Amino acid sequence: MRAHPLRLTTVTPGPPGPAPVREAAIAWIGEVAAQALTDELETWPKPGLVSLVDAGSHDNMDAGTFRRSITALRPFYVELARAGAAGAGMDALRRTGLRAEAAMLAATGGVNTHRGAIFALGLLCAAAGAALVECTAGLTAARLTSMVRDRWGAAILRGPIPLNSHGSAALRRFGAGGARAEAANGFPHAVRVGLPALHAGRSLSGNEEAARVHAFFALLAAMEDTNLLHRGGTEGLGDAREAARDFLLVGGVGLTNWLAHAVAVHHRFVARRLSPGGSADLLAATIFLDRLGSGP
Numbered sequence: 001m002r003a004h005p006l007r008l009t010t011v012t013p014g015p016p017g018p019a020p021v022r023e024a025a026i027a028w029i030g031e032v033a034a035q036a037l038t039d040e041l042e043t044w045p046k047p048g049l050v051s052l053v054d055a056g057s058h059d060n061m062d063a064g065t066f067r068r069s070i071t072a073l074r075p076f077y078v079e080l081a082r083a084g085a086a087g088a089g090m091d092a093l094r095r096t097g098l099r100a101e102a103a104m105l106a107a108t109g110g111v112n113t114h115r116g117a118i119f120a121l122g123l124l125c126a127a128a129g130a131a132l133v134e135c136t137a138g139l140t141a142a143r144l145t146s147m148v149r150d151r152w153g154a155a156i157l158r159g160p161i162p163l164n165s166h167g168s169a170a171l172r173r174f175g176a177g178g179a180r181a182e183a184a185n186g187f188p189h190a191v192r193v194g195l196p197a198l199h200a201g202r203s204l205s206g207n208e209e210a211a212r213v214h215a216f217f218a219l220l221a222a223m224e225d226t227n228l229l230h231r232g233g234t235e236g237l238g239d240a241r242e243a244a245r246d247f248l249l250v251g252g253v254g255l256t257n258w259l260a261h262a263v264a265v266h267h268r269f270v271a272r273r274l275s276p277g278g279s280a281d282l283l284a285a286t287i288f289l290d291r292l293g294s295g296p
């Protein structure tokens with residue numbers, strides 16, 4: 001049996017393998033990122049968020065908008081993995097990230113579906129690309145997230161902060177670090193909350209979608225989601241986290257009636273227009289890390 005190209009490149013120390021082999025592994029990394037976004041979209045219920053079932057707290061986007069966005073973003077994830085393999089610095093990654101944001105807006109008619117996910121998964125793709133040529137220890141979550149922190153963390157924190165984004169408003173009003181702090185610190189919520197909860201959800205339910213719901217609630221309970229702050233202020237954020245904690249405390253997806261409980265929380269979020277978009281992005285990052293870590 002032929003070894004997968006990724007295995008060839010990750011287990012061989014020193015200079016990279018032949019270019020076509022590395023290119024196949026880079027394409028695979030981009031595909032895993034796009035698939036992580038699709039899995040996030042298709043996970044239901046995620047309180048307040050868009051899924052195949054409904055548009056949650058949103059009236060300007062639905063599952064079709066997200067699918068168009070994912071199609072537009074797939075080549076950029078490949079490009080970011082390739083840039084990471086070529087040793088790109090933060091300025092070059094940022095330029096590609098901004099082109100990806102423009103492509104997303106063109107594909108969605110101006111709707112911001114995935115700005116946070118372009119940023120988080122884009123950096124993780126770049127780290128995975130760099131790991132292909134530099135590492136001998138495989139694409140583990142710990143390695144990829146610490147690579148983002150160590151290589152680009154300082155530049156992320158020094159970098160330009162958009163003046164008019166909801167995130168920058170949350171930073172000014174509430175001191176919330178948001179997507180930048182999460183990436184610069186090596187995605188602590190994905191590693192310490194999302195991944196363990198995904199694994200726990202699998203053991204509790206034996207079902208992949210339920211495991212993703214479990215991971216989503218764990219992230220929601222722990223994160224300072226700037227989208228919740230933007231739409232609901234500190235009260236909205238606090239209530240959302242409490243609802244997620246209650247779900248987990250009674251057993252999460254281990255409970256027989258977990259679905260009814262999760263749907264009730266979803267309806268409460270929709271009634272208040274709460275939308276935890278940052279937690280959705282971290283779910284996608286968690287899925288990406290889980291899949292890359294287990295290999296092709």
Ligand SMILES: CC(C)(COP(=O)(O)OP(=O)(O)OC[C@H]1O[C@@H](n2cnc3c(N)ncnc32)[C@H](O[C@H]2O[C@H](COP(=O)(O)OP(=O)(O)OP(=O)(O)O)[C@@H](O)[C@H]2O)[C@@H]1O)[C@@H](O)C(=O)NCCC(=O)NCCS
Nearest residue numbers: 097113114115116117122165166167168178179226277278
């Ligand atoms: C660094 C940027 C991402 C700057 O972003 P911004 O200043 O906006 O900062 P944040 O709010 O911190 O983050 C942006 C998005 O990240 C998600 N997010 C929120 N909280 C967290 C968190 N604690 N940890 C991680 N990620 C978080 C979230 O994204 C999702 O929500 C988006 C919808 O948002 P929005 O349109 O604001 O909200 P709505 O409620 O729908 O709006 P209305 O309908 O009410 O009007 C959606 O995109 C999700 O993805 C935050 O929104 C970045 O823009 C930047 O610097 N880019 C440059 C490119 C770059 O450097 N790339 C690097 C290589 S790829």
Ligand SMILES: Nc1ncnc2[nH]cnc12
Nearest residue numbers: 041049050113277280281
């Ligand atoms: N499924 C989703 N619904 C709404 N906002 C999001 N941001 C990222 N994923 C999302």
